[in-house]
Amino acid sequence: MINKVKVLDCTLRDGGYINNWQFGEKNIRAIIENLVLAGVDIIETGFIRECDYCKDLSVFQNVDQIKDMISPKASKILYAAMIEQHNYNPELISQHDEKSVDIIRVTFHRNEWKQTQNTVRELMNKGYKVCVQPVGTVSYEDKDLLTLIEDVNKLKPYAFYLVDTLGVMYQYDMRKLFYLVDDNLSQDICLGFHSHNNLQMSFANAQELIRLNNKRTIIVDSACYGMGRGVGNLVTELFIDYANKNIEQKYEVTPVLKIVDKYLMPIYAEHRWGYDLPYFISATVKCHPNYAAYLIKKETLEIEKIEKILNLIPENERNEYNPELIEQLYIRIQGCEINDEESYRELIRKIGDRDVLILGLGASIIKYEKNINNIIKKQNVFVIALNFIPINIKVDAVFVSNEKRITNMKISKSNFVIATSNLIEKIQAGLFFNYTSLLGEGDALDNAGAMVIRVLRKLDVKKVYMAGFDGYDVDASSCYALDEIKKMLDYDTVNKKNREISKQLKMALKGMEYELLTPTKYKINCI
Secondary structure, eight states, rough: TOOOOOEEEEETTTTTTHHHOOOOOOHHHHHHHHHHHOOOEEEEEEEEEEOOOTTTSSEEETHHHHHHHSSOOOOOOEEEEEEEGOOOOOOGGOOHHHHHHHEEEEEEOEEEEEHHHHHHHHHHHOOOOOEHHHHHHHGOOOOHHOOOHHHHHHOOEEEEEEEEOOOOOOOOHHHHHHHHHHSOOOSSSSEEEEEEEESSSSSHHHHHHHOSSSSEEEEEEEEEGGGGSSTOOHHHHHHHHHHHHTTTTTOOOHHHHHIIIIIHHHHHHSSSOOOHHHHHHHHHHTTHHHHHHHHHHHHHOHHHHHHHHHTTTTGGGGSSOOOOHHHHHHHHHOOOOOOOOOHHHHHHHHTTOOOOOEEEEBBHHHTTOOOOHHHHHHHOOOOEEEESSSSSOOOOOEEEOOOOHHHHOOOOOTSSSEEGGGTTTOOOOSEEETTGGGOOOOTTOOOHHHHHHHHHHTTTTOOEOOOOOOOOSGGGGTTTSSSSGOOOHHHHHHHHHHHHHHHHHHHTTTTOEEEEEOOSSSSOOOO
């Protein structure tokens, strides 16, 4: 097993999905220098793409721009970069001259294989070691994979990769794939393994691959602290420590720990990665993780319904994310068309000619509770709470659109319920309104506040007061009036939620008189 395992660190390339590759020039150099000190066999410097070049990004226009970043090259280490077949431009790759990268990794989709073969030949003719990396190798049928391997054997690249794009492999999957590939791939071609850690199996699968191998060189991809999109990748420091103890004592762990502590922890503080429920669910259904992420970020569905929607995704649409498809499926499942004319008539009878106060879940309703109650008493407003039942503020109705909140709400017969039609089987009594008719446009199209405002607009309510529309914050303790729904959010998610919900509220309120009773992070000024 000695000398048959090589570690390729892909922090600067795959990790770049976390921070848009904005490591900073000094940090890129420092990460590379420390990976050299660690003795990592192959250092991936980043992507080569047609783009505007910036030294602070680990994305390069051509191989020549990488020379300066890796100079002076360490003699016993190989340097790599990746190109995507759909972004490949042969003019970006000059003849190999020993001063830039030694390896070019080519990633491609099934329908790009014909073009990719030409790319591989061109790159090999220019003197590069080439890694052939099919997206989602795990999803190939045996016969298709064997056909691909047959073509690869004719090309004779440096390496052929098993790529677990969706992070769905268990050890028995690894064994099956390994024997299929190992028995048919030419012995002089390295076998690479790139995994995503959706099921927390990357480390175990890498160990299994090493255990099974006895005749060819294996390349195992990893990233410092597992840095990578979503759940991330195999962790470099874990794997090289394992390799030192079980294969050969050749790596230094401390320089990798320095990379993590000094250069990655500041990124992790703002843009987290690691085990996450959407990525686990997507792996169990064997679909692109963005599908599950989309549904979970809605924060409106029980897990059973999320799984139901994911299982409706056609097999041929699962490997690549299709945002229009998942939105259509979401709306379809939530829809449940009904005739809601009588509900509108009954609600206007309840409200009469009063103004309406909409009560959100923001923590500000606790701080401003006295002021809110004074407005209710003084203005004689009709009070509607959104997806919760307040403790110290009396409400006239509860608007429910979120099935996840129903369990904690403890709705009783004394509560007058207004609900969207997607919950008609969950709530025994109330006024139901067509879910689809209340939708906006965009990521937060079914925001509860915007939905109830659309109901009130149709009733010609003259004015709405709004309280508890605080908006989101990375400090979860400051977001909600109820402890049971508090959770941590990263900086990017907070900004996106505030931006998208602002759009929904602004569209819903356009032309309507409103007054904010509590502070908000939403930008909804539309008068």
